[in-house]
Amino acid sequence: MIAVKNLSKVFPDGTRALSEVNVSIPQGDFVAIIGLSGAGKSTFLRTLNRLVEPTTGEVWVGGVEVTRLSRKELQAFRRKVGFIFQQFNLVQRLTVLENVLHGRLGYLPTWKGLLGLYREEDTAIALEQIRRVGLQGKEQARADQLSGGQQQRVAIARALAQEPQLILADEPMASLDPRLSDVILGILKEYNQEKGVTVLVNIHVLELARRYARRILAFNRGRLVFDGPVEALTLEVERMVYAGNLEAL
Numbered sequence: 001m002i003a004v005k006n007l008s009k010v011f012p013d014g015t016r017a018l019s020e021v022n023v024s025i026p027q028g029d030f031v032a033i034i035g036l037s038g039a040g041k042s043t044f045l046r047t048l049n050r051l052v053e054p055t056t057g058e059v060w061v062g063g064v065e066v067t068r069l070s071r072k073e074l075q076a077f078r079r080k081v082g083f084i085f086q087q088f089n090l091v092q093r094l095t096v097l098e099n100v101l102h103g104r105l106g107y108l109p110t111w112k113g114l115l116g117l118y119r120e121e122d123t124a125i126a127l128e129q130i131r132r133v134g135l136q137g138k139e140q141a142r143a144d145q146l147s148g149g150q151q152q153r154v155a156i157a158r159a160l161a162q163e164p165q166l167i168l169a170d171e172p173m174a175s176l177d178p179r180l181s182d183v184i185l186g187i188l189k190e191y192n193q194e195k196g197v198t199v200l201v202n203i204h205v206l207e208l209a210r211r212y213a214r215r216i217l218a219f220n221r222g223r224l225v226f227d228g229p230v231e232a233l234t235l236e237v238e239r240m241v242y243a244g245n246l247e248a249l
C-alpha cells in the first residue's frame with residue numbers, strides 16, 4: 001500500500017513540479033501515470049523513493065514513512081524498490097549476468113559486493129530473472145553489445161533480482177522502437193500478476209496505458225487531475241488531462 005499526502009515539489013529554480021498530491025494505491029495494483037510532457041509524472045515517481053526530495057508532504061510505502069527515513073534507512077528501503085529508468089542505466093562494460101547481480105547488492109555486506117562475492121542463491125536468482133526476460137544464452141554478453149530492447153530487459157531483470165515490493169518504471173519504453181513496448185510492459189504485467197507486486201509506470205502513449213493498467217493517475221501541471229480505474233478514463237477526462245495541448249495526442 002502506498003499513501004501520498006499533500007505532496008508538493010518546488011525545484012530550487014522555483015519550478016513547481018507537484019502541487020498538493022493526495023493518493024493511495026493498494027498492494028498489487030498496476031498503475032499507469034499519464035500526462036503531457038512536463039506534467040510532473042517523473043517527479044512524482046521519483047519522490048516515492050526520494051530520488052527527488054519532496055518539498056512538503058508525506059510518502060508512505062507498506063507502513064513506512066519514506067519521507068522520514070534517515071540516509072541509512074532509506075538505503076535499506078530502496079533495496080525493496082526496483083526502479084527502471086528510460087535510459088536503462090546499465091554498466092556497459094559488464095556482462096548481462098554481472099549487471100543483473102547488481103540487483104542483489106543490497107542483500108550483501110558492502111565489502112562482499114565490492115569484491116563480487118555473491119552467494120550461489122544470488123546467482124540462481126539472477127539467472128532466473130534473465131530467463132524471465134528472455135535473455136537466456138546472453139548471460140556472458142557485455143551490455144554494450146546488446147540492442148536497446150535487450151538492454152532494457154537486462155535493467156528489468158536487475159530490478160526483479162532485487163525481489164522488490166514495489167516497481168517504479170519511468171517511461172521504460174520511451175527510448176525504444178514502439179514495437180518493443182508490448183515486450184517491456186508484458187514482462188512487468190506478468191510479474192505483477194504472478195507475484196502481486198505493485199507496479200507504477202509512466203506512460204505517455206495513452207493506448208498502452210489503457211491496455212496494460214488497471215488504474216490510471218493523470219497529472220496536469222503538477223496536479224493530480226484523475227485517479228481511477230482504466231474504464232473511467234472517458235474522452236472527457238482525456239480532454240482535461242491533455243487540456244491546452246490536444247494535438248499532443
Ligand SMILES: Nc1ncnc2c1ncn2[C@@H]1O[C@H](COP(=O)(O)OP(=O)(O)OP(=O)(O)O)[C@@H](O)[C@H]1O
Pocket residue numbers: 011012013015016017035036037038039040041042043044204
Ligand atoms: N531538476 C529540476 N530542476 C528544475 N525543474 C525541473 C527539474 N526536474 C524537472 N523539472 C521541471 O518540473 C516539471 C515536471 O517535470 P517532470 O520531468 O516531472 O515531467 P514529466 O511529466 O515526467 O515530463 P516528461 O514526460 O517530459 O518526462 C517540468 O516543468 C520540468 O521542467
